[in-house]
Amino acid sequence: MIGINKDSQKTKMILTKFYSHIENFLSIHDGNQNPKNDNDRSKPQKLARKNKGTLYGDMFNYFQNHLKEIITAAPLDLKSKQENMLTAVGYNNHDDNHKVQFRRFKTTMTNYYSSFFQEKIIENGSHISIGRWLSSSLGLSVCPFCNHNYTITINDYKGGIKAKPDFDHFFPKSEYPLVALSFYNLIPICNTCNKLKGNKEISHNPYDDSHPRPTFRLYGKNDKMELQLLGLGDNYNDIEISPESEYTKANLESCNITKLGLKQIYNHQKDYVQELMDKAQQYNKSSYEGLVNSFNGLGKTEAEIDRIIWSAYLDDHSKRPLSKLTHDLLIQLGIKNG
Numbered sequence: 458m459i460g461i462n463k464d465s466q467k468t469k470m471i472l473t474k475f476y477s478h479i480e481n482f483l484s485i486h487d488g489n490q491n492p493k494n495d496n497d498r499s500k501p502q503k504l505a506r507k508n509k510g511t512l513y514g515d516m517f518n519y520f521q522n523h524l525k526e527i528i529t530a531a532p533l534d535l536k537s538k539q540e541n542m543l544t545a546v547g548y549n550n551h552d553d554n555h556k557v558q559f560r561r562f563k564t565t566m567t568n569y570y571s572s573f574f575q576e577k578i579i580e581n582g583s584h585i586s587i588g589r590w591l592s593s594s595l596g597l598s599v600c601p602f603c604n605h606n607y608t609i610t611i612n613d614y615k616g617g618i619k620a621k622p623d624f625d626h627f628f629p630k631s632e633y634p635l636v637a638l639s640f641y642n643l644i645p646i647c648n649t650c651n652k653l654k655g656n657k658e659i660s661h662n663p664y665d666d667s668h669p670r671p672t673f674r675l676y677g678k679n680d681k682m683e684l685q686l687l688g689l690g691d692n693y694n695d696i697e698i699s700p701e702s703e704y705t706k707a708n709l710e711s712c713n714i715t716k717l718g719l720k721q722i723y724n725h726q727k728d729y730v731q732e733l734m735d736k737a738q739q740y741n742k743s744s745y746e747g748l749v750n751s752f753n754g755l756g757k758t759e760a761e762i763d764r765i766i767w768s769a770y771l772d773d774h775s776k777r778p779l780s781k782l783t784h785d786l787l788i789q790l791g792i793k794n795g
Contacts, residue, residue, distance in 0.1 A: 458604045458671060458700065458719065459774045459781055461597065463532070463641065463664040471594045472640050476528050478587055479638060482573050485524065504565065512558035515546040517565075520635065532641045532665040535628050539635040566634035573638060574624070585612060592621045592645050597775050601663035602654070602713065604774055604781045605722055606647035623651040627662045650717055659713045660704070671702040671714060673723070673785035675730065689737055689790045698723045698730060698782070723782065733767070733783060737790045740766065745792055 462468060480486070488497040495503060501521040508514035519542050520527065530538050549555050574588035585593075592610040600608045600622070608622035622645040630637040641664045646654075661668060676684040677693025687693060700719050705712040714720060740748060745766075752762040760772045769783035770776040771793065787793040 458713070459599070459601050459663065460666055460670060461595070461601055461644075461663045461775075463666075468595075471591070472529060474594075475591065475640050476525065478576070478578065478590075479524070479528050479573070482576055482587075483524075483569075485521075489521075500569075512546055512548065512555055513561050516542065516558070516562045516635075519545055527635060528639055530636065530639050530641065532627075532662040533667065535636045535639055535642050536633065538639070539628075539633045542635050563631065563634040566637040567630055570630060570637045583612070588624065589619075589621050591643070592624075595645055597622070597645055599775050599778050599780070600647035600650055601644065601775070602646050602650040602717055603719060603722060605719075605726075605778055606649055607778060608645055608647050622646055623648055625651055625654055628658065629656040631656050632658075649722075653717050657716050658711075659716050660708060660711055661713050668704055669702055670781075671700040671705055673782045673789075674699045674701050675734075675786050675789055686789070687734075689741065689792075696727055696730060698726065726779065726782070729779060730782075730786065733786060734790070736767070737787065737792050740792065742792055 483501060484499045486499075489499045489502060492498045492502065498506065499521060501517040501524075505514045505517040505521065508517070523538075523542075527538050548559065574586060574591075576587045577584045578587055578590060579585075580590050580593075589610060589612055592608070593612065597608055600606050602625075609620060610622070611618055611620040625644045625646045626633075626637065627642050627644055628636055633642075636642045641662065644663055661670075675687045676697040676699060677687040677691060678695045678697070679685055679693065682694070684697060685691075685693075687696070698720070700714050700723065705714050709715055748766065749759060749762050752765070753759075757765070760770075763769070763771045767783050767787065768777075769780040771780065771784045771787070774780040774784065784793070788795045
């Protein structure tokens with residue numbers, strides 16, 4: 458429902474550091490180019506050498522030789538990376554031995570992921586796992602899939618208080634093990650979305666900005682119990698909250714909204730939406746603009762004023778739950794400009 462800006466300087470710096478941690482974890486160094494003994498070989502090279510002549514060994518040779526392009530693959534390229542590997546190593550989906558070799562590869566890559574995220578590094582003078590470092594560095598306060606739940610990271614080791622979001626593999630590692638460690642395949646999300654998604658494939662990666670994000674629409678039921686879009690001051694018997702986009706309308710069974718149950722989740726927020734509508738009625742557009750002007754005299758920016766009035770970050774939906782819902786409905790009700 459909300460995006461993570463993959464082109465920001467911050468994200469690029471995190472990706473660079475993430476790849477460096479991957480290299481350290483896999484023992485990737487210049488000596489790997491012409492290894493003279495086992496100490497000069499990386500973890501993938503050791504597996505490939507031990508399993509020379511097998512599909513399993515060929516897969517790890519491929520992983521080593523294409524490491525950077527796999528780890529840093531763009532969101533839209535993730536799926537093709539595994540397809541390219543399977544083609545390159547001559548994988549035959551009808552060969553039972555090949556299936557066994559692929560399952561071995563999947564198990565090892567899954568173990569790599571688990572071990573890597575638990576690997577301890579020193580950050581700001583403290584030992585911290587790479588998983589916690591990544592979630593802290595990204596700094597997302599809200600789940601990008603639902604914008605409904607917090608995903609804060611707490612690293613209070615002295616107080617014994619720790620918390621972090623779950624990391625979802627956008628393309629499940631059970632089906633796409635080659636990209637189990639790929640940066641843009643690892644999405645920090647809330648526990649609810651993680652359970653709902655499981656191993657399903659969904660349509661929108663938060664790092665992918667090639668599709669417009671769904672917009673929340675507010676409907677009311679008239680006397681005939683028919684749904685109609687609501688405007689400020691409209692009469693209605695009940696309300697319905699619906700996240701929508703042209704893509705979701707055409708792909709109802711496969712989109713994030715359906716597979717993550719977002720419509721059902723958000724229709725538990727009718728009390729919040731009712732309060733929002735009451736405020737919008739009180740602060741009609743002219744009253745709202747007058748209030749903005751009065752706050753301006755106190756040195757407040759428009760974004761700060763919006764947070765005071767609506768209790769939401771209308772300019773950055775990643776900082777507080779329900780911010781995108783609030784933003785979209787205020788536009789629909791004519792309080793904010795689109």
